[in-house]
Amino acid sequence: MRKISVNTSTPYEVIIERGSLARTGSLIVGITDSRRAVVITDDTVGGLYAEDLMDSLSDAGIKADVFVFPHGEQSKSIKTLSDIYDFLCEAEITRSDLLIALGGGVVGDITGFAAATYLRGIDFVQIPTTLLSQVDSSVGGKTAVDIPGGKNLVGAFKQPKLVICDSDILRTLPEEELACGMAEVIKYGMIRDKDLFELIASHDITNVDEIMDELVYRCIDIKREVVEHDEFDRGERMMLNFGHTLGHAIEGWHNYTDYTHGMGVAAGMCMITDRLANKPVADALRKCVEAYNLPTGTEAPMKELLPFCSKDKKRESGSISYIVCREIGKAEIVKVPVTEFEKLMEG
Ligand SMILES: NC(=O)c1ccc[n+]([C@@H]2O[C@H](COP(=O)([O-])OP(=O)(O)OC[C@H]3O[C@@H](n4cnc5c(N)ncnc54)[C@H](O)[C@@H]3O)[C@@H](O)[C@H]2O)c1
Ligand SMILES: [Zn+2]
Missing domain, CATH: 1.20.1090.10 (Dehydroquinate synthase-like - alpha domain)
Structure with missing residues (x-):
């Protein structure tokens, strides 16, 4: 396993290890006391990896729900964001709970923005599943959604609490x-x-x-x-x-x-x-x-x-x-x- 410590206004670690998806539960237990999470993913990535992730979370004693939206840039919208807020509200997510982004840059950006804004900010973990999101969007704290006037026009700086990069996951990428x-x-x-x-x-x-x-x-x-x-x-x-x-x-x-x-x-x-x-x-x-x-x-x-x-x-x-x-x-x-x-x- 390799680790990179990012020393931004809120510091965090990036874990780089093949097979680390299956260790997500224990990695999260190491960084937070919360045992409640919502996983946000798209339909493609969710179909491939949500089950493994949920197993790992439940083995670590973390109770999680999953929110799935259709894949693609057109989902990085205020509409999806609003659906996410409703889901978090329904799931009674509190400020000490956690969001987990399982997907490419679209999932990471919208989950990060939801985490920056819901209840004025809750923690989130990035599990980037595309090469672009592993090397670029999951680290650095830029989060955003698109509006009709342009891409990424509404957003916030919000650093994740942890980033988990499992390069085995990239093998299913087109x-x-x-x-x-x-x-x-x-x-x-x-x-x-x-x-x-x-x-x-x-x-x-x-x-x-x-x-x-x-x-x-x-x-x-x-x-x-x-x-x-x-x-x-x-x-x-x-x-x-x-x-x-x-x-x-x-x-x-x-x-x-x-x-x-x-x-x-x-x-x-x-x-x-x-x-x-x-x-x-x-x-x-x-x-x-x-x-x-x-x-x-x-x-x-x-x-x-x-x-x-x-x-x-x-x-x-x-x-x-x-x-x-x-x-x-x-x-x-x-x-x-x-x-x-x-x-x-x-x-
Ligand atoms: N926040 C930042 O700093 C930053 C930096 C660069 C890009 N971005 C944003 O990232 C987005 C693009 O990210 P992206 O290229 O990851 O696109 P994406 O999230 O749309 O993923 C691309 C496609 O690959 C599929 N996919 C993802 N992981 C997979 C896997 N392991 N196996 C099979 N299919 C998989 C997805 O379902 C999707 O259809 C853009 O919205 C862009 O604005 C943000
Ligand atoms: Zn780029």
Whole structure:
């Protein structure tokens, strides 16, 4: 078992261990006196893993109910949130009880927001079941729901009480979801850790399972460091957005349908690196991205992507910040006027 201690305003541990889902009950008993919990999950993940989780909780003397909602981003809504509140009320959940998020980023984000707001805040545990949620969304305390005006527009910072990463669970992930998570894993290598990048580049989508625990551990450790320095997203945390300004634009151009987030990020990283880094760095990134069945570009013309970039949250009053890795393992945050960014991208 490997453990990472995250020292944010409320500290917590991340457990990284194959088979740890079955030990959830005893791990929870170690961090709280509460013996009452509600598990929140989606129908896909619930069908695969809720029973094992419930067995583990009941063996540890924890009484739990399960709330299940349909899988997919469209469930990350005020409507689902309101159904969760009603369920918690009906189950007579008190402030000393616990929510457990069993699922990907959608489940983690909405459960975290419910935990941040129900009874003005109760504890919650993250059991992330996608690669993206293990290496990214489950650590760091950003929680949110979507509203018609945009994704993640309503949310709160709320750190979990514990995060349990069981990489065995990732074996049932569709290959496309695994690839999507790998885009974020490649991102971590690019922004902070050349050795990590080389480890990723020495494998591909067919054999990455062999090194999964190591990847998850190293990515979370990078996220930990960045989040500890900038818990409330005022500067350094922006580094984690490498590839994301163009990535979000590509997702938007494709109406969030045939391009997943990871595909957008992969293409975004390659496109910015092609323009701003030297050829060996750009070539190494492309080769790595291709080995994980991710795109290195998009058919969307740059001039149609730029309006989406200007809508990006990272834009402030006429300027835009983007991340560039001129060397593998080193990222810089560059802030330029929007017009300069447009010139750079069109050139
Ligand atoms: N809070 C943050 O810091 C942060 C960071 C990045 C992304 N996010 C959010 O995360 C969400 C995306 O997360 P995601 O990619 O995990 O998507 P997701 O939660 O929708 O999961 C993707 C799909 O995989 C299925 N699935 C999950 N685990 C599985 C498993 N082990 N086996 C088989 N199927 C499984 C799910 O049912 C779903 O259909 C977005 O809403 C995004 O905004 C949040
Ligand atoms: Zn991302």
